[in-house]
Amino acid sequence: MFSDNKKDKKAYENSSSQNIIAKGTNIVGDFSSEGDLRIDGTIEGNLTTPGKIVVGKSGVIKGTLNGSDxxxxxxxxxNLTLTGTLTLKSSAHIEGEVVLGKLEVEPGATFNVNCVMKGALKELNNSNTSQNLKKGRSA
Structure with a gap:
């Protein structure tokens, strides 16, 4: 019934790398995870993860979110801070302060925020520097 097989153990570890907050679940307070998150319930508070966050149609986050994508x-x-990409589907509704690397928005999404795109600014500065160097000018 129980196995010490390394293959079974590895499969179990991989299957537990995503956490799911199911519809009807309400969490109030600070929440952190080392793995990816799928949220179909409600979280009120501070949420931190180095993994990917997926918020389903019934999912609601009120507070601070820090993550990668x-x-x-x-x-x-x-307040939403991401080191990577924020993807908004047509049913998404985002309000507040946002700092991110890249943004993808489908038509119909609501995006009422003050937004800073850190990654785009870095790429733009690098692009201008290389163009100026090709033209023989300094940055």
């Missing part, structure tokens, strides 16, 4: 179909209000 996020995919939203649901709602968010507060």
């Amino acid at each position: 996020a995919y939203f179909e649901g709602k968010f209000s507060g």
Whole structure:
């Protein structure tokens, strides 16, 4: 019934790398995870993960979110900081302060925020520097 097989153990570790907050679940307070998150319930507070965050249509986050990449179909209000890409599907509703690397928005999504794109600014500065160097000018 129970096995010490390394293959079984590895499969178990891989299957537990995503956490799911199911519809109807409400979490109030600070929440952190080392793995990816799927949120179909409600979180009010500070949420931190180095992994990917997926917020389903019934998912709601109110507070602070820090992570790498996020995919939203649901709602968010507060401070959102991502090192990677924020993807908004048509049903997404985002309000607050946003700092991110890249942004993908489907038509129909609501994006009422103050937004800073850190990654785009870095790429733009590097692009201008290389263009100026090709023309024989300094940056």
